[in-house]
Amino acid sequence: MGIFDRLRQKKATVPKAAEEDTKIQKELDKVAAVKKAEQTKTQKAAKKNTVGQANETVELKVAAGGPAGEAYRVLLTPHVSEKAAESTTVGTYVFDVPVTVNKIEIRHAVEALYKVDVEQVRVIRGYGKKIRRGRLSGERARWKKALVTLKRGQKIDLYEGV
Secondary structure, rough: HHHHHHHHHHHHHHHHHHOOOOOHHHHHHHHHHHHHHHHHHHHHHHHHHHHOOHHHHHHHHHHHOOOOOHHHHHHEEOOHHHOOOOOOOOOOEEEEEEOOOOOOHHHHHHHHOOOOOEEEEEEEEEOOOOEEEEEEEEOOOEEEEEEEEEEEEEEEEOOOOO
């Protein structure tokens, strides 16, 4: 009879555990519903604001993400080298950027992050070399640098502590 008592006890505890699981699931559903509502609000606002020129839509995307918006995704790091530091005297600053971004995104990111006016953006792309280590072959990572020229009289303090 001891076996039957154990089975009865397990059956009695299983519904309590199932009730706790349903409570937890309901709380998770509430959180997911709130997040989904926030996403739909931002999507509706973006659709409403994207009517107009292409330049305005990029500015609205940057403004939607906070004071700097997507700038931290676009500008990875300032490129630190002697040549880059020397080019700051002329008003040209060098940044490492992802391979997927374009000149317009770079321009808006610099303007949003550093509050300056960009005059010109030039881009240098590097393709990864093919390398071999015995039988194994591979490729180095691709890279991209952006040379950003500011309007006269404006500057960014990038290399101050370097």
